[in-house]
Amino acid sequence: MNKLYCLPLGETMRNKFIEDAKQFAYGQAVFVVPGHILLDEVKKAGSVRTVIMDYLPNELLRANHLDVYTRISRPAQEMVIKQIIKSLVKKGELSYFAKLADKKGFIKNMVSFIGELSRGGITCEEFYAALQAWERTDYLQAKDMEIYHIYLLYRQELKKQKRYDVDGLYRLAIRALQKENCIVPWEKLYFSEFYQFDNLQIELLKALSKHCSIEVGLFYDAERPELSAATENAYMDFMGMGFIKEQLQEFTPRNQGLDHFVRNWQREHPLVGAADGIIVFEAYSVENEMRGVLGKIKQQLQAGVACRDIICVVRSMEEYNGFSNLFKEFGIPTTLPEVTGFTAQPLAKFIENIMKTVAAGYEIDVWKELLNNVFVDRIFGINHEQIEASYNEKYFASPNVLQEFVENKFPQSRIGELFNFIASLKSKSTPADFTNNFLQALEGWSLEKSYGEVYKANKITLKQLKAVVTTKNMVTEILEEMVGAFEQSGQGKQKRPISEFLEFWEERAKEKIITLSQGDKLGIKVVEASTIQGILFPHVYLMGMREGQFPKVKFENWIYNDQERKALNELGVTLPLTIASMKIDQYFFAAVAAMAQQSLTISYYADDAAAASCYVQELQQYYEKEALVPTFYNTDVAHCYSAEELAGILVQQEFLAVAEDVWLTNKLGVDFAFRKFLDKERWTGNNIFNGYLEQKQECKYLSASALDNYVQCPFNYLVTNIWQTEPWEPLEKETQPAVIGDLYHLALAKFLNKHLEENIGLADYSILLEELMLDLADVYGQLAAQGLISESEFSKYDYKRYRIVLGKWLLAEQAYQANQKINLLPKYLELAFGRKDSTLPGVPISIDGEETIFSGQIDRVDTDGNNYMLTDYKSGTVPSAKGVALGRFLQLPVYILAVEKLLSVERSKIIGAGYYGLKNCKRSGGLWENTLKEDLPWLYNTRPNNLSMVMENAESAIVASIRGIRNSAFPANPAEKCPAYCPCLDICRYRVSDGTQDTGEEVEDNV
């Protein structure tokens, strides 16, 4: 007799079934549960064979010697579907999905949709009949037929290859049960803790029920239709199969407040005053939530509660990264294992980069990434950091040049082995050849031996050693899975491009996780809500009750939307709907809450993005106002449950008692008191940690650009000009901006040198242009010969750009010269002063009785014999007008002082100094006499500052800067917003410190 026990919420038939099963010989009765956690739970009873559902069809086929088919893996399914779609495109039989045909996401969605059809027990014929009855027309009909064809071809391919997917397995078993003399190895089957069965599972149970007795325990309460919606289909199916129904009553004792929830959730309910046993806990971040929960658990453990009496349930484990580490920090044992990502392991990255080097057609950047891996140090005996440092000095145009360099630099290393191996990889090979080749190389690298020695030398921990060995095993596993998948999809013998192996690798690698240490079976259980119900615990922690997290809206596969699914359901093609997943989530929530007997703690974190789940808000309606007010997790010395938290609290205290001081010193080091205030204090006063050095500096010589550096940010000056550190910047195939700037400067100087004091305003543009282009070619050749310009595939485009810029400059220059009322013409070009090779001496400025000599190089000085104008070419951004006015850019003022002193020009004759942007070929900004707009019409279009006013500010800024340098005052104090190219970004704490806020201003756009 087959029976269906309809259970109230929170009840289970598990214990009764286990007792009942004892009357059968072991193996004659089988207990079937939906997942591994429940499997372990029943196995603990030890008297009944316990299995998950897929065991039944497998065992049936084995018992009847029908296990000749083999199961296809998911990646192989994707390959089969991909091939089918490709062939349909080739034959012109795909129009609706043609544009998506080569998209990975489309293939995956199609595979999962086919899975839905299969699990729903829909045969190709049934699907076709439903589509015919649907009577859709035009492109929608085309869509339906394309899906049907893909499904049909997929089924045919599986049959041809004697393979089945998980759904095929059920079909084979159902067919076997329909045969005469079918051997069914069981007398009795018990099903417990299921909330749903798909069509094929129901078909299997129907067929089995004719051979053995079946009893099912299922939550179903006709008086709570809303909550029973999750199990309604299963209930109806069993009723349809003629199962005898038995309705059970609640019998589990619970705390009163909890009992009220379990009995009344989702139905008419009276309000009760107290929510005994229910605690709502609100956190402000996911970490705070985890800490809060662990704090509460620790309190319970300290009060004598056993670990086995507590469970933590989350909706999705993905949201709780680092939970096992926090358990460790709190000293609480847990079933959670300690894990780390596979793709982050150096060996995994190394393997991936080897594939990329070949797949990417020997791209130099991929080679650099390959060698930039600690793994090459350990196994091949080179220093990857030294190689990386060489990227700053030398540009490697091709992998061959890089290989040669590495081999010469490390002649004793085994790096040649690696290069030979990569050279042996063909861009196309069979999956088996590729894998064998790879695995052979992997063995040859003797990882265990090398890393074992490193471990013995105490250079890595046991966990790190374990991670290496496990990674190696996983590498082997993925490569072997790959061979299997290609074989299963019928492509095992074909030579495939390495890019396909790489694609497979990337897909599988991201799913792999390395377990560093197993969880403690006796520790606090942490499970996902979908995997557990029907087990009672005195204390349940239900975490992640946050909007968007629980309930988790699961949108169905887009191949058919919800509306289309409804229509297909009416035509007999059962497909899940989005609303159904909402009902199931609601059931998960209720089922987990009903596991609690004494206390249920519901936790979530609320921030700007989301607050408490709607379930929490609904739950509050079941109790009188204020009965379920959220609590928060605040730690203080008396209420903190991990050493780290205690340290965090103590470190904030101004004064510590001796015992605490000793404890903290042992934990954090003797300088903890100093370090705790460092981040804030470093920014106050003349602190050594903010660049105020004790030793005074001399400032005898100073270049105009170094002065500007100091004014822009003194710390940058310290790093760049005093320490003279070079920024870590690998040479790229693109020419560096500074070199491009030099190229323009030199080409313009060369050209204008031939036209000194000549007005070219009305000269023939084409002749001048030809001349300028020759000068450009000449300068370009010189820079290339010095190795400053990299010859690459971009070079010719870059060169074209330089020609265009200079052509535009010539047009602008002619217009400026033609339209000016004062005949200002170039007289001095690249006028250097105070430099090693310059003919002009430096400019001395005396401050506080000491002299500082300025050096620099003025791009251009124009004059009509009476008036003087200075020009600074800018190939990058032009300094802001506001910055110039405030004395934040001192180069031009210093140049004015230089012209005044070195060329003996009276200040009143220097009518201005400005920038000449080469990006837009326009003069702009700078400092000018107010009266000039009539004479130099282009000044109308710029935003010039008044020369006298700027000079006054500049002279004060020069004095302040020199005093600052002499006093060794180099604080991180940007005049404007920290520039993205600041060479100190990696070492400067200004932007990351709690003690500062970025008060710099945006650089204004110049007109």
Ligand code: SF4
């Ligand atoms: S990052 Fe900002 S504060 Fe630090 S050195 Fe650079 S400009 Fe100065």
